[in-house]
Amino acid sequence: MLGAVAACLAAPAAAEITPTEVRFDNGAVAQSLTGVPGDPAAGAKLLSSRADANCVACHMIAAQPDVAFQGDVGPALDDVASRYSEAQLRGIVANSKLTFAGSVMPSFYKVGGHVRPGDGFTGNPAPADLGPILSAQQVEDLVAYLLTLKP
Amino acid sequence: MRLLSGGVTLAAVLLAGAASADPDPTATLIVNDQIEIATRAPAPDHLKDVFDTVQSGWLYRTEETRALQMDDFDNPAMVFVDLGLEQWDGVDGSEGKSCASCHQGIDSMKGVRASMPKVNPAGNDLWSLENFINACRTQRMGAEEWKWNSDPMKQMTAAISLQSRGMASTIRIDGAAEPYWEQGREIYYTRYGQLELSCANCHEQNAGKMIRADHLSQGQINGFPTYRLKDSGIVSIHGRFVGCIRDTRGEPFKPGSPEFRALELYVASRGMTLPIEGLSVRH
Numbered sequence: 001m002l003g004a005v006a007a008c009l010a011a012p013a014a015a016e017i018t019p020t021e022v023r024f025d026n027g028a029v030a031q032s033l034t035g036v037p038g039d040p041a042a043g044a045k046l047l048s049s050r051a052d053a054n055c056v057a058c059h060m061i062a063a064q065p066d067v068a069f070q071g072d073v074g075p076a077l078d079d080v081a082s083r084y085s086e087a088q089l090r091g092i093v094a095n096s097k098l099t100f101a102g103s104v105m106p107s108f109y110k111v112g113g114h115v116r117p118g119d120g121f122t123g124n125p126a127p128a129d130l131g132p133i134l135s136a137q138q139v140e141d142l143v144a145y146l147l148t149l150k151p
Numbered sequence: 152m153r154l155l156s157g158g159v160t161l162a163a164v165l166l167a168g169a170a171s172a173d174p175d176p177t178a179t180l181i182v183n184d185q186i187e188i189a190t191r192a193p194a195p196d197h198l199k200d201v202f203d204t205v206q207s208g209w210l211y212r213t214e215e216t217r218a219l220q221m222d223d224f225d226n227p228a229m230v231f232v233d234l235g236l237e238q239w240d241g242v243d244g245s246e247g248k249s250c251a252s253c254h255q256g257i258d259s260m261k262g263v264r265a266s267m268p269k270v271n272p273a274g275n276d277l278w279s280l281e282n283f284i285n286a287c288r289t290q291r292m293g294a295e296e297w298k299w300n301s302d303p304m305k306q307m308t309a310a311i312s313l314q315s316r317g318m319a320s321t322i323r324i325d326g327a328a329e330p331y332w333e334q335g336r337e338i339y340y341t342r343y344g345q346l347e348l349s350c351a352n353c354h355e356q357n358a359g360k361m362i363r364a365d366h367l368s369q370g371q372i373n374g375f376p377t378y379r380l381k382d383s384g385i386v387s388i389h390g391r392f393v394g395c396i397r398d399t400r401g402e403p404f405k406p407g408s409p410e411f412r413a414l415e416l417y418v419a420s421r422g423m424t425l426p427i428e429g430l431s432v433r434h
Contacts, residue, residue, distance in 0.1 A: 050363075057363040069364035073357050104356065106346040116402040117345045123397040126345070133345060133400075 019094075019111045019132045027099030028087035033109070033136035043145025046138055047077075053108065053134060053142060063149065074105060081150040089146045093139050108134040174211045174366050180428075183223055188317050192424035197324075201355055202369070205422050209431060211359075211368040216380070219432040228309060228378035228430035231385050235310025238303055244294025253291065257310055264308075264315035265427045268416050270327045277331040277412045279388070280308050299406040305385040309376050309430055316429030320373070324420045335417025338410055344401025350418075353395075370395075371422035372415070374431025381434060388415050 015035045022029055046053040048067040056064070058073035080089065092099050094109035109132045117126035134142070180188045190207035198205070209217055219225050239250045239257050254260070264280060271278040271286075278286075281299055284307055288294040297304040324332040342349045353362065354370030361367070375388045386394075389406035392414060396403035404410040 054363075069361070071360070071362045073360050073362055073367075104348060104352045106348070114345050114347065114401075115341055116343050116396070118397065118400050118402040121397055121400060123393065123401075123403055125402045130345070 016136050018136075019109050022094055022109065024091055024095065024098045025087075027091045027095075028085065029090040029094055030087045032140060033090070033094075034140050036137060036140065038137070038140035038142070038144025040141070040145040040148050042138075043141035043143070046134075046142055047145060052138065055142075058105065061149075077146065078149055079151045081147045084146075086143060086147055090139065090143045093134075093142050093146075106133065108132065109136070109139050173213065175214070175217075176206070176210055178210060178217060180207070180209055180217075180221065182221055182316070182429075186317055188426050188428055190425070195420065195423050198421055205371065205425055206358075206369055207422075207425055207428065207431075208368040208371055208374055208433065209428070211366045212432075212434060216432055216434050219378075220428070220430075226378065226430060226432055227380075227383075228376070228385060228432065231306045231309045231378070232313050232430065234302075235306035235308075238307050239310060244288065244292035246291065246293040248292045250287065253287070258314060260311045260314040262315055262318055262321065264312040265318045266321045268331075268412055268419070269323060270331075274327060277328065277409075277416060279407070279412050279415055280311060281387075281407060282412075284308070284311075300387055300390050305376060305387055308387065309385055312376060312427065313429045315427040317426050319426055320419065320423040322416065322419050322423055324416065324423075328416065331413045331416050332420060334410070335413035335415070335420075338414045339417055342399075343396050344399030346399045346401075348399045350395065350414075369421070370418065371425060372418050373422045373425040374428040374433075377431045377433050379433050386433075388418075 047055045058071040060070040060076040095107040096105040194202040268279040339350045393403040
């Protein structure tokens with residue numbers, strides 16, 4: 001009984017926007033992908049986790065001095081909240097190429113259109129129903145964290 | 152290696168963490184105190200709009216890693232060269248022959264690595280060193296093919312590559328080789344995998360930058376095969392290509408595939424003004 005309630009709570013909200021439904025306006029995405037507020041603490045972890053988002057592979061973040069080996073392929077992220085709105089940041093994380101044409105930054109909430117996609121980092125071909133790199137809520141968590149980054 | 156994923160190994164972390172000195176673009180590679188090998192050269196004509204200078208991957212490694220390549224006693228790849236020399240003299244196959252039966256000493260292989268890959272004798276395919284080795288094994292020795300990344304194959308390519316140490320590249324990218332070169336260039340600029348990254352995104356646009364713990368080089372292959380400290384073994388050219396495409400969350404082509412042989416020619420041509428290093432050492 002309790003288990004059933006917990007399962008209900010954990011299930012994606014009915015209003016979740018799938019990758020193909022996201023509406024970009026000049027690269028920005030105004031509407032939350034889940035309707036559930038993002039969790040900045042979870043976003044902070046995601047940003048430096050090697051497993052999924054791994055943003056620090058390319059970006060430096062002074063707010064996380066314990067994270068070793070930060071990359072410098074992209075700009076430092078320390079003051080992004082003073083330069084971009086929430087909608088712009090959501091758009092950049094979901095599909096950066098619609099903000100920065102031809103960017104090397106991967107599109108984290110996109111399905112389809114990849115050349116020889118793999119099954120994660122196994123080198124095997126991707127399954128036919130390959131999902132986006134990040135879930136809708138993970139995008140929201142990251143955006144919530146990025147919004148805390150101001151000088 | 153898992154640049155953008157969960158699997159950066161402890162060894163990588165320790166090695167990078169222990170590095171006391173950063174890459175040094177002014178370092179000079181002198182092997183055994185006597186053989187100076189240029190690690191910087193003017194870019195080949197076809198690459199002039201991209202780079203002024205092409206640079207060996209050696210320059211991008213730490214002082215400790217660079218030092219291992221400066222003395223054959225310290226260079227762990229030399230163990231594999233010795234094993235390759237044993238293979239060279241070893242009789243195998245139905246004809247009762249070894250490589251030495253036809254080619255005599257391994258020094259007869261001088262310049263061979265510097266010309267690879269090239270159009271085969273029949274003129275209908277582009278062959279890497281591995282293909283030439285397997286053609287001798289199957290057609291002349293009556294022996295089994297070696298798998299592309301098998302130990303004996305890597306030992307043999309190591310021994311043969313050393314014979315071209317310090318030599319200028321003699322690859323051809325025109326004439327019969329041109330269609331392969333064009334195919335290789337196409338692959339070099341294609342954005343693979345779920346991360347949508349091309350070779351050029353990392354090794355042309357971002358050479359010199361840090362991607363996680365790694366200093367991005369120009370991705371040259373003049374130093375291959377290489378001894379990789381993290382793998383404690385030899386990595387072939389195609390083995391490296393597999394790793395790089397896998398790191399894009401992509402599905403790599405197979406080692407020895409027509410795609411990777413074409414890519415090998417194109418990548419070799421990007422560094423064709425750099426001498427062959429024989430056997431490099433990387434972390």
